[in-house]
Amino acid sequence: MNLPRRRFLAASAAALTPMIGPAARAQPAPTPGFPVRPVRLIVPFPPGGATDALARQIAENLARQWQHPVVVDNRPGANTMLGTEVVARSAPDGHTLGIVTGSHVINPMLSARMPYDTLRDLTGVMLLTRFHMALYAHPSLPASTPAELVQLARRDPGRVAYAYATTQTLLAMELLNTMAGTRMQSVPYKGSAQAMTDLLGGHVQLLADPLTQGAMEHVRNGRLKLIGTMGERPAALAPQASLMSQAVPGYEFSGAFGLVARGGTPPALVSRIRDDFAAVLGQSEVLARIRDIGQEPIGSTSGQYNAYILAEMAKWEPVIKSTGARLD
Structure with missing residues (x-):
């Protein structure tokens, strides 16, 4: 692309x-x-x-x-x-x-x-x-940063699957796939709440979803990992989080x-x-x-x-x- x-x-x-x-x-x-x-x-x-x-x-x-x-x-x-x-x-x-x-x-x-x-x-x-959009991961996923996620997805194409709840999020993730040279698989949901529940339960590995206080509580208590945020600048809710653009230059959403x-x-x-x-x-x-x-x-x-x-x-x-x- x-x-x-x-x-x-x-x-x-x-x-x-x-x-x-x-x-x-x-x-x-x-x-x-x-x-x-x-x-x-x-x-x-x-x-x-x-x-x-x-x-x-x-x-x-x-x-x-x-x-x-x-x-x-x-x-x-x-x-x-x-x-x-x-x-x-x-x-x-x-x-x-x-x-x-x-x-x-x-x-x-x-x-x-x-x-x-x-x-x-x-x-x-x-x-x-x-x-702001973010990528959350279940703790079992062997990646904790944007760079580690991209490396994992490149090394084992099709292994990583992400949940999403809107078509725009799907396109944003497919754009990430294209720019990063990866083939992460998509899992559709009707809404964020059920997708988050399944992520917490380990039924999906990764979730692309808005950055929220509730999700950050799960990150702080260790139930989830925050891989990174997708914006061009750090988000107020997670100022120390990595940006996806650090691993995929030019990517933002x-x-x-x-x-x-x-x-x-x-x-x-x-x-x-x-x-x-x-x-x-x-x-x-x-x-x-x-x-x-x-x-x-x-x-x-x-x-x-x-x-x-x-x-x-x-x-x-x-x-x-x-x-x-x-x-x-």
């Missing part, structure tokens, strides 16, 4: 500039005329993972602000498409919203049988948070969570929802929870998020073509 390593994340970097500042932290008055009934916040993963934790913290605070329940509705399956389809088929009135990850922009390039049109049936409301609404939702309503979410993201207790699960608040306008989605599609297209990855 001949990819521009340093520019691999550059296409969307501008959209990842943090925008959650003092203005966003001010508590606004309830939005006039919205909501008029409970709001559903769709999470396309099972309970217990990073996306679910983020959604529940936001929902709790939004419910107080909106004076209506905000119900987290977990809809895992089909590489996040089952949950996102609920939003795509909802009324364009803001009462059904969805949290999405990188799979949102990758799925259209992986599947010819999408149940909805990503760009037509959905609209970006805002970027929420970004997160991080992810982001975003909020989407039904396509055709009035722009003024999208802006109001965005402002209310931004205010919640700026609250001290929410910021503390976000950082506790290893994420960083970003914030954006709807226009910036939609531009980010297009940039992400352009960024991942050559990776998908190079790996030949398909969902069907």
Whole structure:
């Protein structure tokens, strides 16, 4: 694969500039005329993972602000498409919203049988948070650093298998395989929680997943090893951890969570929802929870998020073509 390593994340970097500042932290008055009934916040993963934790913290605070329940509705399956389809088929009135990850922009390039049109049936409301990715290993794996993992995988092709819960993570690991000259095998999961349980039980050797406080507790008590983090710089939760780029020069990967609404939702309503979410993201207790699960608040306008989605599609297209990855 001949990819521009340093520019691999550059296409969307501008959209990842943090925008959650003092203005966003001010508590606004309830939005006039919205909501008029409970709001559903769709999470396309099972309970217990990073996306679910983020959604529940936001929902709790939004419910107080909106004076209506905000119900987290977990809809895992089909590489996040089952949950996102609920939003795509909802009324364009803001009462059904969805949290999405990188799979949102990758799925259209992986599947010819999408149940909805990503760009037509959905609209970006805002970027929420970004997160660092990490490689965790069961203690039985005879590798503890990025260099040792690469050496092991090269020496015994096919021996090392990694668990993953999103298509973007799969592609990030296949990019690592390509750049490192390895053939680590993939094991799909519907969500991070079950994958972590199986890793702790020794049923899988390696897990590519967001860096979280909960996972780091397992590392600190010796139940897991942290092989390394995937970003271009050290993560606050694990500042001493090795970077995967130390063994595979030029490799880097991080992810982001975003909020989407039904396509055709009035722009003024999208802006109001965005402002209310931004205010919640700026609250001290929410910021503390976000950082506790290893994420960083970003914030954006709807226009910036939609531009980010297009940039992400352009960024991942050559990776998908190079790996030949398909969902069907």
